[in-house]
Amino acid sequence: MPDNREFTLYEAIGGEKAVRKLVNAFYPLVQANPLIGPLFPDDIEPVREKQFLFLTQFFGGPPLYSERYGHPMMRARHLPFPITPERADAWLGCMSRALDSLQLEEDLKGFVLERLKAPAYHFINS
Numbered sequence: 001m002p003d004n005r006e007f008t009l010y011e012a013i014g015g016e017k018a019v020r021k022l023v024n025a026f027y028p029l030v031q032a033n034p035l036i037g038p039l040f041p042d043d044i045e046p047v048r049e050k051q052f053l054f055l056t057q058f059f060g061g062p063p064l065y066s067e068r069y070g071h072p073m074m075r076a077r078h079l080p081f082p083i084t085p086e087r088a089d090a091w092l093g094c095m096s097r098a099l100d101s102l103q104l105e106e107d108l109k110g111f112v113l114e115r116l117k118a119p120a121y122h123f124i125n126s
């Protein structure tokens with residue numbers, strides 16, 4: 001039988017372990033960033049866990065976020081926070097550095113970042 005399952009981005013980057021590693025690398029960078037760090041609570045653990053659940057499903061893995069929290073409505077969930085173009089770029093910059101910890105091939109890393117760029121710019125509200 002031919003295996004014609006779609007190969008997800010989630011699998012391509014290394015699955016659960018990789019997404020864990022990514023969020024672990026990402027939030028220290030976010031917290032240290034003067035543009036976006038102050039938007040986040042001191043206790044980052046709950047945010048990091050939600051991001052783990054969300055990115056897992058965003059990359060095509062199991063729908064962990066929706067199972068727990070329902071429809072993501074991510075733009076709406078970001079409305080309480082003033083997201084400027086500069087802040088979207090800061091978020092993507094932290095994500096780019098965090099992705100380096102996965103040591104992906106350059107093309108794959110670029111593809112992941114492109115996929116994240118769309119929501120990041122979509123969340124701009126200020």
Ligand code: HEM
Nearest residue numbers: 036039040041047050051054081083087088091119120123
């Ligand atoms: C554009 C720049 C962005 C900024 C400045 C930003 C900032 C924030 C802030 C301040 C929170 C709330 C933290 C809290 O609970 O107090 C949050 C939550 C979250 N963000 Fe972002 N974010 C950005 C982009 C993104 C993108 C692109 C994604 C995913 C593709 C994302 C996914 C999430 C998730 C999953 C949560 C948790 C939502 C929940 O409460 O259930 N964010 N973000």
